Amino acid sequence: MKKLLKLLTFSLMIFALLTACSQGNDNNKAENDEKQNSDGPSGEILVLTNRTDIVDTVFKEYAEKFNEKYPDVKVEFEAITDYEGQVKVRMNSTEYGDALLIPNDVPLQDLENYFEPLGTIDELSQKYLHVDEDAYENNVYGIPIVVNAQGLVYNKKVFEEAGITDIPTSPEAFLEAMKKVKDSTKAIPYYTNYAAGWPLTQWEPNRLSISGEEDYVNVQMANMDDPFAKGKPHYILYKMMYDLAKEGLIENDPLTTDWESSKEMLAKGEIATMVLGSWAITQVQDLAENRDDIGYMPFPYNHDGKQFSESSGDYKIGINKNSENKEAAKAWVEWFINESNYAQDNGGISPVIGDELPDTLASFEELGVELIKNAPAKEGQEGLVDAIDNEGEIGLFQPEFKQRIIEAAIGNKKESFDEIMNDLNKDWKEARAKVAK
Incomplete structure (x- = not known):
């Protein structure tokens, strides 16, 4: 037992x-x-955007789709109207979101002070276009959300009403076309968007359309003392801006313009043209009664009949170096670029290598426009153009000297176009002497 x-x-x-x-x-x-x-990834991230028009609609849909893949990440958005100005102020602290669009005039050599490296140029250039634009010493700090062509958005019906049958291919031909618009229609020939400021910076990338040479900016311009001299791309570019204002081919009171309403006016045929990157095409088309009324043309300049348009990255999206949730921020960046379809939905060129060109640029193919991009700087001169620009307070991608040109043209300032160009050359030469190696 x-x-x-x-x-x-x-x-x-x-x-x-x-x-x-x-x-x-x-x-x-x-x-x-x-x-x-x-x-x-998990946790919460704040994403800064300049898209005030779709932050409460499309971006919320993006967040829902993103959460299907990353359910443990909560994404909040903050849309900023004066994006460049406000974000640069916030970058004086550590509180400027987790993922954000990198302001255009952050010097390349300063990127590492504010943004997390995403990989090397060698690695990322196998996947994406234009990763070298916000990179320094082979480290990439931002990837384009859209790749743009450069030119003008225009209303085809206004052109037809004005009797404009051919796309202008020179500044002189463009001015004549705008005079026809003024004489034959009720539309504003060209709308400056002076008060908003930032739309004036959309003129700057068209310097490559005029030069027709990929090495113009980072090689030639970096090594000259007078890029604003008569006959050079910047002089030609901004002389057209001056002449449009001087000839009364712009809005009556440029000091009271409004960006959001200008898109609707262009869509309705109340404005004929605006210099904007190809990113703007669908924004205007979405407001038009007939999307086909809105077209896109290259900047009016040609080289023996051949026209060029700069292909470049739009805003680059990066990660705040001070973010407490970098893993989640990186997941958002990669998802947004590869899976959101943002570029295509906005009529832009996808930054992902191998994706097709958008229908919005079909006119470029018909006109035989060649897309070219900025060649890299010479070894040892990386970031030199930006350094000169900042040292001399030129503001290539700032509105100030463009506003100065318009005010001189309409008589608000007692100075000539050539005097403005001479001042810019003087500042450029002095700055280059200080920073050029």
């Missing part, structure tokens, strides 16, 4: 031990499953 009791006791002990082990294994499995399910 004692032997039987011992045997039963021993059996119960073994059973209990096996049960405990089984339960332990089950618990470990559950813990492992839970850990596996929670692998990947």
Whole structure:
């Protein structure tokens, strides 16, 4: 009997031990499953954007789709009207979102002070276009959300009403076309968007359309003292801006313009043309009664009949170096570029290598426009143009000297176009002498 009791006791002990082990294994499995399910980014991130028009609609849809892949990340958006101005102020602190569009005039050599490196140029150039534009010493700090062509958005119906049958291919021909618009229609020939400021910076990339040479900016311009001299791309470019204002071919009161309403006016045929990157095409088309009324043309300049348009990255999206949730921010950046379809939905060229060109640029193919991009700087001169621009306070991608040109043209300032260009050359030469190696 004692032997039987011992045997039963021993059996119960073994059973209990096996049960405990089984339960332990089950618990470990559950813990492992839970850990596996929670692998990947989590937490909250703030994404800064300049898209005030779609932040409460399209961007919310993006967040929902993103959460299908990353359910443990909560994405909040903040849309900023004066994006460049406000974000640069916030960058004096550490609180400027987790993922954001990099302001255009951050010097390349300063990128590492504010943004997390995303990879090397060698690595990322295998996947994306124009990753070298916001990079320094082979480290990439931002990837384009859209790749743009450069030119003008225009209303085809206004052109037809004015009797303009051919796309202008020179500044002189463009001015004549705008005079026809003024004489034959009720539309404003050209709308400056002076008050908003930033739309004036959309003129700057067209310098490459005029030069027709990929090395013009980072090689030629970086090594000259007078890029604003008569006959050079910047002089030609901004002389057309001056002449449009001087000839009364712009809005009556440029000091009271409004960006959002200008898109609707262009869509309705109340404005004929605006210099904007190709990113703007669909924004205007979306407001038009007939999308086909809105067209896109290259900047009016040609080289023996050949026209060029700069292909460049739009805003680059990067990660705040001070972010407390860099993993989640990086997941958002990669998803937004590769899976949101943002570039295509906005009529832009996708930054992802291999994606097709958008229908919005079909006119470029018909006109035989060649897309060219800025060649990299010479070794040892990386970021030199930006350094000269900042040292001399030129503001290539700032509105100030463009506003100065318009005010001089309409008589608000007592100075000539050539005087403005001479001042810019003087500042450029002095700055270059200080920073050029």
